[in-house]
Amino acid sequence: MAEIALINLRKTYGHVLAIKDLSLQIQDGEFLVLLGPSGCGKTTTLRAIAGLEMLDRGRIVIGGRDVTQLPPGKRGIAMVFQSYAVFPHMSVYDNIVFGLRMRGMPADEQRRRAQEAAELLEIASLLDRYPAQLSGGQRQRVAVARAMVIRPDVLLMDEPLSNLDALLRLHMRAELKRLHRELRATTVYVTHDQVEALSLGDRIAVLKDGEIVQCDSPGRIYDTPANRFVGGFIGNPPMNFLSGELRTADSALAVIVAGVAVPLAPDHPTSSTGASREVSAPGGTGLAGSLRPGPGRLSAGTVMLGIRPEYIEVVMSSVPDGIPAEVVVLEPAGPNQLLTARVGREAVKVTVATDLVLLPAQRVWLRMSPSRIRLMDATTGRALV
Amino acid sequence: MRVRLVGIYGAALVIGTWVAAPLLLIALAAFTPRNILYEWPRPLWPRAFSLDTMLFFLRSTGVWASTLNSVVVAGLTIGLAFLIAAPTGYALARYRFRGKGAVQLSILVVKMFPATVLSIPLAVAFIRWGLYDTLIGVAIVHTALSIPFVTVIVTSVFVGISYELEEAAMTLGSNRLRAFLRVTLPMAVPGLAAAAIFTFVLSWNEVFAATILTLDHRTLPALIVDSVISAGAPLHFRFAGGFFMVMPAVVIIFLIRRYLLTLWGVTVR
Ligand SMILES: Nc1ncnc2c1ncn2[C@@H]1O[C@H](COP(=O)(O)OP(=O)(O)OP(=O)(O)O)[C@@H](O)[C@H]1O
Ligand SMILES: [Mg+2]
Numbered sequence: 001m002a003e004i005a006l007i008n009l010r011k012t013y014g015h016v017l018a019i020k021d022l023s024l025q026i027q028d029g030e031f032l033v034l035l036g037p038s039g040c041g042k043t044t045t046l047r048a049i050a051g052l053e054m055l056d057r058g059r060i061v062i063g064g065r066d067v068t069q070l071p072p073g074k075r076g077i078a079m080v081f082q083s084y085a086v087f088p089h090m091s092v093y094d095n096i097v098f099g100l101r102m103r104g105m106p107a108d109e110q111r112r113r114a115q116e117a118a119e120l121l122e123i124a125s126l127l128d129r130y131p132a133q134l135s136g137g138q139r140q141r142v143a144v145a146r147a148m149v150i151r152p153d154v155l156l157m158d159e160p161l162s163n164l165d166a167l168l169r170l171h172m173r174a175e176l177k178r179l180h181r182e183l184r185a186t187t188v189y190v191t192h193d194q195v196e197a198l199s200l201g202d203r204i205a206v207l208k209d210g211e212i213v214q215c216d217s218p219g220r221i222y223d224t225p226a227n228r229f230v231g232g233f234i235g236n237p238p239m240n241f242l243s244g245e246l247r248t249a250d251s252a253l254a255v256i257v258a259g260v261a262v263p264l265a266p267d268h269p270t271s272s273t274g275a276s277r278e279v280s281a282p283g284g285t286g287l288a289g290s291l292r293p294g295p296g297r298l299s300a301g302t303v304m305l306g307i308r309p310e311y312i313e314v315v316m317s318s319v320p321d322g323i324p325a326e327v328v329v330l331e332p333a334g335p336n337q338l339l340t341a342r343v344g345r346e347a348v349k350v351t352v353a354t355d356l357v358l359l360p361a362q363r364v365w366l367r368m369s370p371s372r373i374r375l376m377d378a379t380t381g382r383a384l385v
Numbered sequence: 386m387r388v389r390l391v392g393i394y395g396a397a398l399v400i401g402t403w404v405a406a407p408l409l410l411i412a413l414a415a416f417t418p419r420n421i422l423y424e425w426p427r428p429l430w431p432r433a434f435s436l437d438t439m440l441f442f443l444r445s446t447g448v449w450a451s452t453l454n455s456v457v458v459a460g461l462t463i464g465l466a467f468l469i470a471a472p473t474g475y476a477l478a479r480y481r482f483r484g485k486g487a488v489q490l491s492i493l494v495v496k497m498f499p500a501t502v503l504s505i506p507l508a509v510a511f512i513r514w515g516l517y518d519t520l521i522g523v524a525i526v527h528t529a530l531s532i533p534f535v536t537v538i539v540t541s542v543f544v545g546i547s548y549e550l551e552e553a554a555m556t557l558g559s560n561r562l563r564a565f566l567r568v569t570l571p572m573a574v575p576g577l578a579a580a581a582i583f584t585f586v587l588s589w590n591e592v593f594a595a596t597i598l599t600l601d602h603r604t605l606p607a608l609i610v611d612s613v614i615s616a617g618a619p620l621h622f623r624f625a626g627g628f629f630m631v632m633p634a635v636v637i638i639f640l641i642r643r644y645l646l647t648l649w650g651v652t653v654r
Contacts, residue, residue: 085550
């Protein structure tokens, strides 16, 4: 068991900047998810922790030990690769005990641990098979078992579920969560799937262009994205953004969108209590300083209003705080429907009940839940406090 | 579509005949009784078969000694070629390094030198170094000839084995060397074996360097060429010798044909 400190990591491939000054503190036993779009440096970061990538700069400390110069085998880590990388010429059993053999563990102890891991992962009946005779999900479990039996301080996983079909992915996701609860190894988990990140992570570090944009609990990442990128990346469909005009006059804050004044709640996260809570959050370190423009003094001017699709109400008649919109399409999406409407020239997605009937080009009014509105700087996209 | 198919099959037939017909004729002649061989007009399909010709060849002086020489030279060539080409292939497959393109190009450049041009200087140099008329001398030249080929195959073998497997072994506690020995090497063995066999065939068939660089220690092809040219060996002897020479290559290629094809990205059932 060990905590991890990544200190000012930097990695370039020729002219490509893969990681740009990345710092992160991961607690002992924590399940940390690295989330971000393709090519943002997730795999590179994970491989750097594993010792498979030489860094240009920076230090990695695991359990108080500086491992920056140590080879992968001496870092107390184990890794599950995206391709699983199970050895095709070895049986499942030999795969699982490979790490134990390398450590010169007695044969009976090897057998005991392999049996234990195989049972935990429900592959005990497959021990004599070869990887070619396994399904993708079974192969993935072998890869996890192989990493698990060496009892690593740190478990690293690179998109372990991305090769599985949707149903199996759901199942394995729950399994991984259960496994982490039982083993409590510090886990760094890479994914580009935000649903996976939200359901698995104790904390999520959102990466973009080799930098951490926000690192927070799933709830806070979802509710209070640090900037437009995070809001637009997380959520399905993601957060809506509308440009508006902030009005600070007559004490009540409001944003003018399409000529309509949308009031902001007094307990809106932009108020001072919300701000202080946020900065003191453990995940806020590292980005709080850079992303939030000081103790928030909202000034009048152009802003970006961010709101999630589920916090918008559709009303059929004009109301004072309802923004007029025009229906574009209505798509059924299982438990609800997804409405795409147009406000001026901007598209807005709204989740609505399945029994709502709307016609294309129909006029509706959108009411935003005031406490759920997140204001962003119109030019930088940073959340305003 | 149909026209194309006919074209492809037609070309295959022509090429196949071009390669197979001489082999077939040599094989037939090697097993034809001597008197029939010299008959005129000679029937395409001999009326009788006999082992006389082959036995005559095999009992001739020097045949077994030079067969042994050929095997020794081929063995040495395989050893030397792998010593140089295997690490090169591994490096080309696994690492990006300064001068990688130059290495790859120089491998091909070696193929551009006509051996004929090099033969006299080579013979002189070998005499000076005491390598003339030694098996190791021939093996060195064969090594030079086979290195480009072995390097290309070995590179493609290692490219085909995911480096992630080796990395996985490293994260599980083995060092670089052990990861290679325990993971990559076992998986590379069939491909490396194919490369070795091909090197064997190349050395076994090589005649030019072997003829120029040896005198008493002839390899089999050198012996046959020698006896044909200078001693004016009889026709049946040539056929028997040709057949004896060509058989190992044909058998080996037949056995590993499937593997060779997959090496170059084509799969056959
Ligand atoms: N071996 C390499 N050589 C050159 N550039 C590389 C190499 N590996 C990664 N990169 C570059 O570094 C950047 C980060 O790559 P990385 O693999 O970490 O992305 P990622 O976040 O894991 O993406 P994905 O979700 O697609 O796996 C990318 O721009 C990529 O093109
Ligand atoms: Mg990746």
